[in-house]
Amino acid sequence: MLCATAGDRPPGLEDLDAELRFCTADGLAEAVRGARALLLWDFFSTAVADVWDQAADLEWIHITAAGVDTLLFDELRASEVVVTNARGVFDRPLAEYVLGAVLAHAKDSRTSFDLQRRREWRHRETRGITGATALVVGTGGIGREIARLLRAAGMVVRGAGRRPVADDLDFGEIVDSATLSAHAGWCDHLILAAPLTPATRGLVDAAVLAAMKPDAHLVNIARGPMVDEAALLAALTRGEIGGATLDVFDTEPLPADHPLWDAPNVTITAHMSADVIGWRDVLAAQFAANARRWLAGEPLHNVVDKALGFVPGAAP
Numbered sequence: 258m259l260c261a262t263a264g265d266r267p268p269g270l271e272d273l274d275a276e277l278r279f280c281t282a283d284g285l286a287e288a289v290r291g292a293r294a295l296l297l298w299d300f301f302s303t304a305v306a307d308v309w310d311q312a313a314d315l316e317w318i319h320i321t322a323a324g325v326d327t328l329l330f331d332e333l334r335a336s337e338v339v340v341t342n343a344r345g346v347f348d349r350p351l352a353e354y355v356l357g358a359v360l361a362h363a364k365d366s367r368t369s370f371d372l373q374r375r376r377e378w379r380h381r382e383t384r385g386i387t388g389a390t391a392l393v394v395g396t397g398g399i400g401r402e403i404a405r406l407l408r409a410a411g412m413v414v415r416g417a418g419r420r421p422v423a424d425d426l427d428f429g430e431i432v433d434s435a436t437l438s439a440h441a442g443w444c445d446h447l448i449l450a451a452p453l454t455p456a457t458r459g460l461v462d463a464a465v466l467a468a469m470k471p472d473a474h475l476v477n478i479a480r481g482p483m484v485d486e487a488a489l490l491a492a493l494t495r496g497e498i499g500g501a502t503l504d505v506f507d508t509e510p511l512p513a514d515h516p517l518w519d520a521p522n523v524t525i526t527a528h529m530s531a532d533v534i535g536w537r538d539v540l541a542a543q544f545a546a547n548a549r550r551w552l553a554g555e556p557l558h559n560v561v562d563k564a565l566g567f568v569p570g571a572a573p
Contacts, residue, residue: 261281399450415444
């Protein structure tokens with residue numbers, strides 16, 4: 258069993274009844290030879306594709322992320338290798354991040370911080386979120402946890418996914434994400450929580466941004482390429498939407514000279530929306546539980562449909 262890391266080793270694997278090898282991306286080609294299972298602890302790594310010709314014995318790859326877009330490539334999709342992911346680990350932390358972003362936008366926290374730095378006392382009114390509307394793109398586990406938390410806070414929520422649903426338990430109504438521009442004008446907050454697939458790449462384009470309310474707020478905790486960044490920058494600069502909270506980008510880390518850093522009403526975080534204290538321990542425990550199932554010949558949890566790019570279940 259092989260663990261590909263970025264330097265740190267996952268905790269709590271010592272009692273697994275298997276030979277464990279640890280390597281970084283530079284040593285993956287040698288370490289993967291003869292390995293039957295691979296834990297991709299460094300979930301941003303794209304090194305598996307580079308060493309695929311050395312991975313003839315692989316049966317199972319587990320990636321410690323909900324999104325598998327950085328892992329999947331044509332040869333892996335066509336192979337018999339089973340892929341599992343970290344579905345479920347990040348649902349609540351991501352939902353909490355989204356709620357925090359919605360509250361910060363409604364309460365105009367960015368202006369408050371700026372005023373505090375200038376030691377300027379300025380009374381003003383902000384918005385409540387009770388009755389505010391949110392359209393969550395992505396109706397899998399993450400999107401559903403977001404919907405439940407926002408509804409508990411008094412918001413009106415709809416979903417956008419692959420298939421329209423008239424009466425969904427968590428979302429009420431789910432609209433077709435392929436026609437997002439027809440629905441983006443309904444919401445105060447447009448929240449992206451879907452996996453990156455051919456259907457979602459570039460989903461939020463100039464047409465969707467133009468359809469949004471002039472004071473609407475975009476939150477992206479999914480993947481950067483879901484948004485046309487040039488179109489977003491233009492919409493923000495011209496004041497055509499109210500703001501954006503962005504945790505993911507086309508290029509990460511976001512280059513220091515990227516114009517989004519200085520765009521009006523933008524909050525930027527460093528792809529950390531799911532990373533709460535203790536998250537690595539939870540990821541390692543999830544893998545260890547699945548590894549015990551694999552070693553015992555039992556069905557694995559969180560098996561990814563490699564053609565779809567996510568774990569089948571509720572439509573994303």
